[in-house]
Amino acid sequence: MKKYPAIIALVVSAIVFIGFLLTPAQWYKQHWTTSKLEKESVSLTDHVLKGTDIQSAMMRNKNFYPIYGSSELNKNDPFQPAMLLKKNNQNMFYVGKGGSTGLLQTLALGSQYSNLKGKKMTVLISPQWFSKTGMSESNYQGRVSKLQINEIFENEDIPMTVKKRLARRLLDFKDNKDNAFLKGYVKGDTSGHFVNPWQADSLQKIERIKAFKPVKRSPLSKRVAKQSRKNRALEPLEKKAIRYGKQHSKSNEYGIKDPYWKLLKKHKRYISRNHEFKLNSPEFKDLKILTELLDASGADVQYVVLPVNGKWYDHIHMPKDKRYRVYDKIDRIIKKKNPRASIYDMRSEDYTPYVMSDTVHIGWRGWVILSQHIQDHIDGTKKHHQEHKVQD
Structure with missing residues (x-):
């Protein structure tokens, strides 16, 4: 008699599994309304980063302006563009988290x-990505969506040159x-x-x-x-x-927020950055694929090459x-592979006080300056594309 509950559980599990296999994927699709998308706009969860449905709904919704970036998007900063540029029928939608380098942006x-055609967006590029090894194996395994990769190779409109490079x-x-499919694709076998x-x-x-399933959203969401x-x-x-x-940032001369400076002084943050700013970084391969893809898609892209804390790096x-x-090489690749795109190279802000809130992340003043450029891009103007003159 004791065996029956186990057998029943096994049968029920088998029925559920078979039902899962046989039911069409369409049955599970959510209707992503504007209000639902707003709740996820800065959630920075994996189901946004890897999600094909939610990003597709966002791209088709005129109320959302996508910003693709990396760990800077996760900073709970009171001057984030999602705060400053929130208006009627205008929402920033963040896609990215720590480790979201050029390859992950390409896949998403x-x-x-x-x-993408005609869709306005900003793509943030961190110069720190251009390291000796580029994207790590562990980051690839933890961040990449096989479904997104498959969507790319199944799309006949994407140029073959882009897919071969990828x-x-x-x-x-x-x-x-x-992977036999990838090896064959490189050689021209697209079956x-x-x-x-x-x-x-x-x-x-x-x-x-x-x-x-409800998931924990970023602190920035609240x-x-x-x-308003x-x-x-x-x-x-x-x-x-x-x-x-x-x-x-009263505790130091580098404009680094006080809690982070305290960790630096205790050597709880890695100080050496000698692995960065490599001209032969594999990241340049990823940048070429990304920019060539976006050019072919007809997206209206503004690339922003983020600054660093120049005083600290010195x-x-x-x-x-x-x-x-490295900045020069990034700019050259973008101009060559996506000549119609706008580029805002923020290296001119490397030494501007309070543009960075720590050693590597834009913050405070930097977000306000960047928000001006994003709003210009939305409006189709170049009002702030000259070096700004605000006094400290």
Whole structure:
């Protein structure tokens, strides 16, 4: 008699599993309304980063302006663009988290290729990405969506040159080194699939089921949700950001927020950055794929190459001329591969006080300056594309 509950549980599990396999993925699809998308706009969760449905709905919704970036998006800063630029029918939508380097941006945006034409967006590029090794194996395994990769190779509108370049790059990672599909694609054999149709269907169902489950959102979500919708004059806010930066970085001469400086002094933050700013970084391969893809898609892209804390980098013996050679190469690639795009190279702010809130992340004043450029891009103007003159 004791065996029956176990047998019943096994039978029920088998029925549920078979039902999962047989039901169409369409049954699990959410209807992503504007209000639902607003709740996820700065949640920075995996189901946003890896989500094909939610990003597709956002791309098709005129109320959202995407910002693709990395760890800077996760900073709970009172001057984040999602705060400053929240207006009627205008919401910033963040895609990215720590480790979201150029390859992950390529996969997320490539999976949305058919929705990109004419879509205004900002893509943030961190010069620190351009390290000796580029994207790490562990970061690839933890961040990459096979479904997004499959969407790219299944899309016949994406230029073959882009997909071949991507296939070659993906083979650099251990997970793919024996992948017959990628090896064949590089050689011109486009038959087959990155993941077979049955697996792709299952992955899509899993993605959609996870999207129904409440998840912990970023601390920034609560702050943005409370923010009222109104037009804000940004230039006065820059002065406010300067005052805020001064108040919160009294412990050091580098404009680094006090809690982070305390960790630096205790050596709980890695100080050496000698692995960064490498002209032969694999990250340049990823930048070429990203920019070529976005150019072909017809997206209206503003690339922003983020600054660093110049005073701190000088202090740790990472000279400006070495850093700026990497900036130059980034700019050259963007101009060559996506000549129609706008570029805002923020290296001119490397030594501007309170543009950075720590050693590597933009904050405070920097967010206000960047928000001005984003609003200009939304409006189709170049009002703030000259070096700003606000006094400290």
